[in-house]
Amino acid sequence: MRIAVGKPVVVRAPYEVSTDAIEADWLARWPLEEQPPQRRRRLATGLRMVRSTGVVSRPWVAPLDVVGDAGRGAREVYAEAFAAVVDMAAAAAGGALEAAGLEPGDVDCVVTTHTTSWTVPGLDVALVNRLGLRRDVSRVPASTLACAGGAHSLVQAVRYLAHRPDGVVLVVAGEALSILHTPWREPTRTSVLYGALFGDSAAATVVVGADPAHQADADRLVAAGGGLVAEVDTWEWQQYGESPYWGELLPPGAPDAGRIVFESNRDAAKAARETVPQLVKWLDGRRVEWAMVHPGGPSIITDTVDALGLPPEAGRHSAASLAGGNLGGAAVLDVLRRTLGNGPVRGPGVLVGYGPGFVAGAVSLDVLDSPA
Template identity: 25%
Template sequence: MNNTKIVKVAKVLPEYCRDTKEILPFVELWLQGQEERFKRKVIKIFEGAAVDKRYGIMPIEEVFLATSFEEKNTIYVRETKKLGAEVLRKALSDAHWKPETLDYIITVSCTGIMIPSLDAYLINALGLKQDVVRLPVTEMGCAAGISGLIYAHNFLKSNPDKRIALVAVESPTATFQLNDYSMANMVSAAIFGDGAACVLLSSEEEAFGPKIIGEEMYHFKDATHLMGFDLTNHGLKMILDPLVPETITEHFPMIVHPFLEKHGSGIDKVDHLIFHPGGRKIVQTVEELFGKLGKNIDDTREVLRLYGNMSSATVLYVLERFMERGIPEGEQGLLLSFGPGFSAQRVLIEW
């Protein structure tokens, strides 16, 4: 019996914030020893990234200091615990749920390493019950916000009358590589920001919110090289293949249409596109593809502009905008994100 409702989405931002134009002098300073042509190209990438500002768990000065992996990861662990507790508290308070009524907790993060995972600390910080079921999702990158929704739905589908919290906390600034002058590092530095989000879901009969109609993952064959991290002595080094937008275009019809058909829907019936803003190029690619189908992804573009790509949490920021809108009953939304694997993940919801 399928009765999964999305009850509440909350977000929390780290304390440090800079406009992109304020970051450019730091970038110029960092690139001092590089040749002029390369410097101009990198500044252009920052200026054309369609990100106006971004938030961070550390001040911009610290991001551009040559700290070790250990030091950056220590900041990541400290701030992730703080942001995770804050966003979960906010979501529970907004939904008028007591922490001890949660049956499951899923945490999502790929931008640092901590064992025990974040969920263990949240159990203590918020006083969750002792038999709460925990699931950390750590290596699915940008797709993991939707992965978390898929796992939550599968938990709730087979367990009526339960409540679940999905908490995503990401800090790509903690992964910035000072001694890596590859295009992948430049592009990721230009598009990424930090943030936290929480989604509360329920299979209770009286729960109110859009219902999950269906979910599915789509795995691209032999495409593990397209996106991810290499773990080096300096930390997590970004892998980002320029062929990603092209690969998405190629697979797009297979990703969207069979999935919607399977759940008795079609692109003409989908009123709202809740797409993860991976970066300007991916947003443009998907915008063109959906544009041909008569749809827009304005909210996706706006989230990218205001916060940058916060990895797994970003699609949940887009979802929050729709949740706050008072959407008429019967309208459908399609959540879509891409991540390492390479994979596309989809969730269909109905208000």
């Protein structure tokens, strides 16, 4: 089928926190020379891993000293984080609609993804109220997809339009993953890494059908705010029976009860590499001239680009996004924004996201030279 995708609007959280500052905070709390050998190795390894990601700074919803305050309870942390996500998501969604020349009442379906907390009701309901969407708007919410959320949401938008080609779909991703930074807790390799890898942001885009009967809507969307028109196909995949990544809620009675920690095992390092062959198999020989890859880490980007037979520079927009923090579910939409901002995209390519599961989602896009 044929769709039009608007250039995403990305809203970054207001506090840019550098990798240097995070490392200094860890070392001030846990001076290496004062730690027993095992803890010293874990902390040093975690800090080296943070440096190896290429993240220079990341946007957070609160300053480093507030995020790292051990006296804040779980309820306070998550309530404030979710409120910040709603603010950013509403701003991004409003910007995307304005760029597309649309009003909130024009939206037929809203697809949302966020992993900030298990808030009920979720981001979808919050946006209906905040933006003034129609009360009969279709809602497709997701709250556990994390980094796979952006690609998954685009897949769902395409599938909605397959049944409602005259529809307008608003896709919104919002994350406040700074909640994973807990430097007062015993440092582990993964707690140091995941506490520093992620940033807080929201991203939104508008997707509409672009078959001949609805070409005028697609033309207006692209002309108003940039974007692309493409013939598309969608794909989803779960690689493992048990995930190498998992979130864990600390139980009552434990220090920091109610806080979420994010962990992974050694299989996480090879998860994307083992999943990419399934992506290639699904493409089934279709030409790929460019790729928009979720910037989960340098190896995720390079493994995907290499498997698709593309030169290293094909991952440059993903790498540039990662330098500003892994934005979770919003990250691949940021890559889409950067790609479209670099000039027209033409020919066949693929947008792919990965997340805990280990799961993947992709949209193949054969971008037309002209909307006609």
